[in-house]
Amino acid sequence: MSDHDHENGHGAPASDEHGHSTEISHVTPVRMLIAVWGALMVLTVITVGVTVVDLGSQTNLVVAMTIATIKAGLVVTYFMHLRWDRPFHTLIFLGSLLFVSLFISMTLLDKSEYEGDIQEMYLKKGQ
Amino acid sequence: MAQLVADQVPPHEPSGGHGHADAEHAANPYLAHHFDTPKHQFDSGKLGIWIFLITEILFFGGLFCAYAIYRSLHPDIFVYAHYYLDTFWGALNTGVLILSSLTAAWAVRNAQLGEQKKLIFNIVATIALAFCFLGVKYVEYSHKFHEGTLPGRYFNPTHEVWELESYQKAHGQHGSATAAEGHAAAGHEAAEPAGHAAPAGGEAKQPPPGAPVRPRNVGVFFSIYFCMTGLHGIHVVAGIITWGWLLRRAIRGEFGPAHFGAVDYAALYWHLVDLIWIYLFPLLYLIH
Secondary structure: OOOOOOOOOOOOOOOOOOOOOOOEEEOOOOOHHHHHHHHHHHHHHHHHHHOOOOOOHHHHHHHHHHHHHHHHHHHHHHHOOOOOOOHHHHHHHHHHHHHHHHHHHHHOOOOOHHHHHHHHHHHHHHO | OOOHHHHOOOOOOOOOHHHHHHHHHHHHOOOOOOOOHHHHHHHHHOOOHHHHHHHHHHHHHHHHHHHHHHHHHOOOHHHHHHHOOOOHHHHHHHHHHHHHHHHHHHHHHHHHHHHHHHHHHHHHHHHHHHHHHHHHHOOOOOOHHOOOOOOOOHHHOOOOHHHOOHHHHHHHHHHHHOOOOOOOOOOOOOOOOOOHHOOOOOOOOOOOOOOOOOOOOOHHHHHHHHHHHHHHHHHHHHHHHHHHHHHHHOOOOOOOOOHHHHHHHHHHHHHHHHHHHHHHHHHHHHOO
């Protein structure tokens, strides 16, 4: 049943708490995992706390998105291993973000295109 | 998730004709015959799961786009509607999901090191936290069904916004302190049709002075809310199914230093689900 001990090239003891690699992939140290989790929790508390402060709706949105992006960066870099992974995976990941932002910004460019028609429609309906 | 299957190939009979990789294959029953080494197999699967995650990001991108368009056109609706959401539940679920990301990442480490018992524990913890997340979502959804904060034209709340605790907290007891916050932008002031505005039995409610007028089409916020959280919730369900399958395999002792790919790929998927929630939480619950 338990076939987990063979083929470990480094012969590392299972209780090793320090970062090391199997021959296949990097193993994230426990301390690092918990530190990242702690940072994510702290940032969550901050992002909730900061909504009490009125910075103007625009600034509040920017602050919230910045904190979310820092959190996302931590998750991707450490939990998702990109720091030790092939750079190609980072490339395609950032590529997808590029295309999503292109998608959203290009669509936002003509968001008001039909606003006139919409207002006219509501005027006709008498609202 | 075809790439997960690559790792699941049943032990095959050692057969001739594979040249130099024969010894490797004989020693590792989980190494599929079309891969030379465990690393070769792992890297192929990893590329596969990353490409899948990319399509997921683009998939959710459509909803984020809808959100961006609608919020930039009608910020008043988002400010008005977000009082109907309870930040406490949203924040709690953020914590739950982040903790489950930790247990998922830990499970990968356990699988890599062949720590059998810890692996099972962390998979069970991840599944339990995922159910916890869905439980909170159930509380939130059923509250919304009861309160009539539903998508589109079904939006017919039993409470006006100034009656909500979240609104009173932000604006003082009578909701008059910050009347001129710009909730009612010109052109969006029109109230809902009378039939919508007055829930049964609540016609006589008088808004306090300075209370915001309900903007037109508040229901669209809840259309976006239910679409985004609903699609995310479906992903959580898919995650639970995947972790359940991995739990079964882990109990059978199928993971170890040379074959932990499936755990790693599932964890990557799980982190992406967490990642999307990290953006959904401030966008839906923390509107200012």
